[in-house]
Amino acid sequence: MPKTTDHSRKIQYTDGMINQVTKDRIQRLAAHYQTLIEDKKEAVREIALAGIPEMVYNSNAIENSTLTLEDTEDIILRDMIRRDHDVREIYEAKNLAKVTEYLLENPKERLSIGLILSLHKTLLTDINDPIAGRFRMNREWVRIGAHLGANPDFVSGLMSELVGEYNTEGGGYFLDKIAHFHAEFETIHPFGDGNGRIGRVLINHQLQALGFPPIIIQSKSKFTDYYPLFDTYLSTTKYGGFTELFALLLTESLYRRIALLTNPKIIPLIEWAKKNNIAGNSALNKAARQTIPAFRLRGRWMIAGEYRCQIFTPQFLLLA
Numbered sequence: 001m002p003k004t005t006d007h008s009r010k011i012q013y014t015d016g017m018i019n020q021v022t023k024d025r026i027q028r029l030a031a032h033y034q035t036l037i038e039d040k041k042e043a044v045r046e047i048a049l050a051g052i053p054e055m056v057y058n059s060n061a062i063e064n065s066t067l068t069l070e071d072t073e074d075i076i077l078r079d080m081i082r083r084d085h086d087v088r089e090i091y092e093a094k095n096l097a098k099v100t101e102y103l104l105e106n107p108k109e110r111l112s113i114g115l116i117l118s119l120h121k122t123l124l125t126d127i128n129d130p131i132a133g134r135f136r137m138n139r140e141w142v143r144i145g146a147h148l149g150a151n152p153d154f155v156s157g158l159m160s161e162l163v164g165e166y167n168t169e170g171g172g173y174f175l176d177k178i179a180h181f182h183a184e185f186e187t188i189h190p191f192g193d194g195n196g197r198i199g200r201v202l203i204n205h206q207l208q209a210l211g212f213p214p215i216i217i218q219s220k221s222k223f224t225d226y227y228p229l230f231d232t233y234l235s236t237t238k239y240g241g242f243t244e245l246f247a248l249l250l251t252e253s254l255y256r257r258i259a260l261l262t263n264p265k266i267i268p269l270i271e272w273a274k275k276n277n278i279a280g281n282s283a284l285n286k287a288a289r290q291t292i293p294a295f296r297l298r299g300r301w302m303i304a305g306e307y308r309c310q311i312f313t314p315q316f317l318l319l320a
Contacts, residue, residue: 013172013180017240018247023173026247029254030212036261047260048104053077054216054298056096059200061219062226065089069298088127092197095123099201107208113163119201123194131192135159142189147234149189158188166206175250178206179242183233207250213257215249220299248290256295265305269294272303 037044057072067075067089074080075090076097099119109115121133135155136142142149150158165171166181182203189195204214217226229241259266273283287294287301294303 013176017244018173018175022247022251026175026251026254029251029258033213033254033258034211036258040261043261044257045104047257048214049101051214051216052097052100052104055100055204055214056093058216058219059096059197060089060092062200062217062222063092063196065092067093091125091127095125095127096197096201099123099197100204103201103205103208104214107205109205109209111163111167111202111206111209113160116159116163116198116202120191120194120198123197128193135190136192140192142192142195144189147187147230149195150187155188155190159190162188173243174210175243175246176239178203179239179246181206183230183239183242186230187234203246212250213253215246215253216296217245217249218296218299251290252295255290255293256297259293259295259302259304259307263304263306266297266302267305269301269303272305272307276308 053073053076054069056076057067057069060067060072067085071081071083071085072093074082075093081090099122102119102122103109117133117135124132131140136149136152137155138152140152149155162181162184166177171177182199185199185202186195191198200217203217207214225245229239229245232241233239269283269287270280272278273280283292283294284301286292287303292303293307294301296302
């Protein structure tokens with residue numbers, strides 16, 4: 001499945017599925033967020049580091065790890081193991097945390113083949129050392145369900161092309177570029193193991209390089225919101241579903257950080273709904289669609305305690 005060998009060519013990203021209203025909302029939120037963090041660098045760093053266990057837990061759970069969020073926090077934050085676990089899963093948590101923290105601390109490092117291989121080496125150290133830090137080659141075929149990853153003879157060239165395409169200036173909306181990269185990366189499946197985890201940390205590296213906070217793809221909804229998007233891409237080459245998903249998750253991530261940086265109290269969404277005489281299901285639906293500034297912390301929907309539905313006020317339009 002090799003394509004052109006011209007790694008500098010421009011690709012036209014024309015599969016976007018989000019409307020201008022959503023793009024404008026992300027732009028307003030991002031501008032507000034950038035204003036807030038100018039004198040809050042340490043707070044932003046602490047928020048990011050505090051979120052590592054949640055990011056690691058969800059990414060590993062997507063790959064069927066049996067570790068709970070509490071298990072993951074124990075391993076990463078306290079170097080503690082309270083229950084018997086497969087040794088591999090313990091290293092998966094520790095290594096993915098190292099990869100995630102490295103990228104959080106180095107958001108401007110240019111996306112490159114060298115960086116991707118280095119991250120993979122860290123991820124698979126003490127798990128599968130013979131394949132850590134290198135692409136598949138020779139007879140190393142992989143199958144994901146009914147999908148075959150790229151022919152190992154062409155993996156290196158395909159990855160060089162993909163990275164070159166992404167790093168080419170211009171070409172379309174930033175979330176379309178990230179969505180296409182992720183869909184194609186996972187289609188190529190360049191590694192013998194660890195493709196999903198590396199693919200998801202690269203999404204966040206791409207976002208952070210542009211000044212945005214990282215997102216969390218939720219493991220609980222992988223069968224409804226995430227996996228079907230790969231089936232669509234494989235059968236149609238359309239990646240707009242990923243753009244939609246990333247836009248929702250980025251909006252949520254921005255709401256989360258803005259709330260933590262500006263509000264005295266964060267409360268459960270259900271509690272907020274009761275105080276404002278809003279049905280719980282309605283509030284959860286609004287949160288899922290991101291029509292209110294709700295966000296998940298440790299898998300639970302939360303919102304700023306002082307938030308009111310000021311939908312038609314100029315102040316709300318800055319945040320909504």
